Amino acid sequence: MEPNRTGMTRKDFLKLSATVGAGIAIGASGIGAILGIPKPQAEGSKASAHSEEDIIPMYADHQPGIVTPQQTYLYLAAFDITTGSKKDLIAMLKDWTRFCDLSAKGGTMSLGDNPLVPPTDTGETLELPPSRLTVTLGFGPSFFVRDGVNRFGAAGAMPLHLKDIPRMARDNIDPSISGGDICLQICADDQQVAFHAVRNLIRLSTGRASLKWMQEGFASGTPGKTPRNLFGFKDGTANQLHDSAQGYDDVVWAGSDEPAWMRGGSYLAYRKIQMKLESWDRTSLSDQEATFGRSKVSGAAFGAKGEFDAVEASKLPENSHVRLAKETRQQIHRRAYSYTDKVDPRTGNVDAGLLFISYQRNPDVQFLPMLRSMQNSDALNAYVSHVASAMFACPAGLQPGLYFGQRVLEG
Numbered sequence: 001m002e003p004n005r006t007g008m009t010r011k012d013f014l015k016l017s018a019t020v021g022a023g024i025a026i027g028a029s030g031i032g033a034i035l036g037i038p039k040p041q042a043e044g045s046k047a048s049a050h051s052e053e054d055i056i057p058m059y060a061d062h063q064p065g066i067v068t069p070q071q072t073y074l075y076l077a078a079f080d081i082t083t084g085s086k087k088d089l090i091a092m093l094k095d096w097t098r099f100c101d102l103s104a105k106g107g108t109m110s111l112g113d114n115p116l117v118p119p120t121d122t123g124e125t126l127e128l129p130p131s132r133l134t135v136t137l138g139f140g141p142s143f144f145v146r147d148g149v150n151r152f153g154a155a156g157a158m159p160l161h162l163k164d165i166p167r168m169a170r171d172n173i174d175p176s177i178s179g180g181d182i183c184l185q186i187c188a189d190d191q192q193v194a195f196h197a198v199r200n201l202i203r204l205s206t207g208r209a210s211l212k213w214m215q216e217g218f219a220s221g222t223p224g225k226t227p228r229n230l231f232g233f234k235d236g237t238a239n240q241l242h243d244s245a246q247g248y249d250d251v252v253w254a255g256s257d258e259p260a261w262m263r264g265g266s267y268l269a270y271r272k273i274q275m276k277l278e279s280w281d282r283t284s285l286s287d288q289e290a291t292f293g294r295s296k297v298s299g300a301a302f303g304a305k306g307e308f309d310a311v312e313a314s315k316l317p318e319n320s321h322v323r324l325a326k327e328t329r330q331q332i333h334r335r336a337y338s339y340t341d342k343v344d345p346r347t348g349n350v351d352a353g354l355l356f357i358s359y360q361r362n363p364d365v366q367f368l369p370m371l372r373s374m375q376n377s378d379a380l381n382a383y384v385s386h387v388a389s390a391m392f393a394c395p396a397g398l399q400p401g402l403y404f405g406q407r408v409l410e411g
């Protein structure tokens with residue numbers, strides 16, 4: 001059977017519809033039932049060209065969106081749970097699971113089921129391919145315990161290293177865009193596909209959780225090449241050091257010392273870092289390069305020729321960003337996105353920077369020592385300010401039939 005332009009055969013869709021077609025009433029929101037529907041054919045549209053490569057399966061040993069090659073667009077959203085009912089929380093997590101599975105495959109929820117109520121799906125992806133959509137879910141410390149209260153009976157399942165990132169000397173953190181009970185990292189190669197996911201996930205949370213903050217990012221680059229950040233430097237080069245199954249086990253995936261649900265999961269560390277573009281753009285090329293210890297154009301470390309050549313820390317300036325990271329002798333898996341926002345009316349400067357995201361198996365050993373060392377003496381500090389912060393524990397991958405967080409809430 002020929003796959004349709006969503007990469008799914010009609011048979012696949014019928015199977016999917018049968019699975020999700022049992023539907024669930026979204027009582028609290030009144031949105032309706034989550035029903036998978038096939039998308040209409042759009043001859044000659046951009047969407048018709050998409051292939052299986054557009055689909056990142058949701059069900060796997062590890063959650064998608066962690067070591068998945070980086071997509072172009074990011075929405076990072078944090079929710080606070082507003083319901084006190086574990087049953088309602090589970091219902092929301094089930095809705096989210098069904099929606100994510102459906103959208104990753106290029107399906108949408110039903111639209112025209114009842115002319116008297118709003119369509120279940122908002123509809124803006126109907127002619128669009130899945131665009132390597134991934135939704136990665138993580139739990140914040142406050143999901144388990146808030147103000148000393150074991151909120152959903154999950155306190156005993158708290159992973160070993162989950163805690164808010166401690167306050168750092170140079171922090172300029174805004175609590176209203178930090179932390180949160182649950183985080184969704186939504187990535188896709190099409191911004192509308194990514195936004196459709198975040199928008200409908202917000203709708204599905206109605207009455208059970210509220211959106212605390214949301215950030216929007218982009219990471220443009222040639223596929224297979226390291227994207228550049230807004231300082232014009234290749235950002236993500238060193239990920240290549242652990243780019244293997246063994247490397248991911250050593251650096252990214254939580255191990256056997258963790259609660260069962262977390263084994264094969266990962267800790268997401270997040271910092272929103274404002275980058276002072278105007279001041280950077282007035283800095284000489286040699287000072288820019290000395291800040292990182294790498295060449296701006298080639299990405300090669302000082303004393304090396306190519307971007308991926310070994311880094312000899314002693315050849316880099318003492319306070320350079322890469323030297324400080326190297327001297328911790330730790331690795332993390334970075335998946336950062338750039339952001340741009342409003343103009344500051346007082347200065348006329350654009351608020352722009354990096355949504356720094358890293359995944360690691362043990363933030364106490366890998367991430368925090370790095371962050372501390374950088375806060376103390378990084379040459380980059382002259383050009384950046386950390387304005388938001390969060391840590392989330394992302395469970396291992398899901399298997400069909402399970403919902404997000406089932407093993408956290410049901411043991």
Ligand SMILES: C=CC1=C(C)c2cc3[nH]c(cc4nc(cc5[nH]c(cc1n2)c(C)c5CCC(=O)O)C(CCC(=O)O)=C4C)c(C)c3C=C
Binds near residue numbers: 229356
């Ligand atoms: C605590 C961890 C890190 C923060 C925060 C961070 C912020 C940050 N980084 C850049 C730009 C670059 N970082 C680079 C390398 C690099 N950065 C970290 C960690 C943090 N960065 C690590 C672990 C490494 C790799 C070091 C190594 O082993 O070689 C680079 C060089 C190229 C690369 O490897 O990606 C750049 C460029 C910015 C702009 C920034 C905050 C705004």
Ligand SMILES: [Fe+2]
Binds near residue numbers: 321
């Ligand atoms: Fe860095």
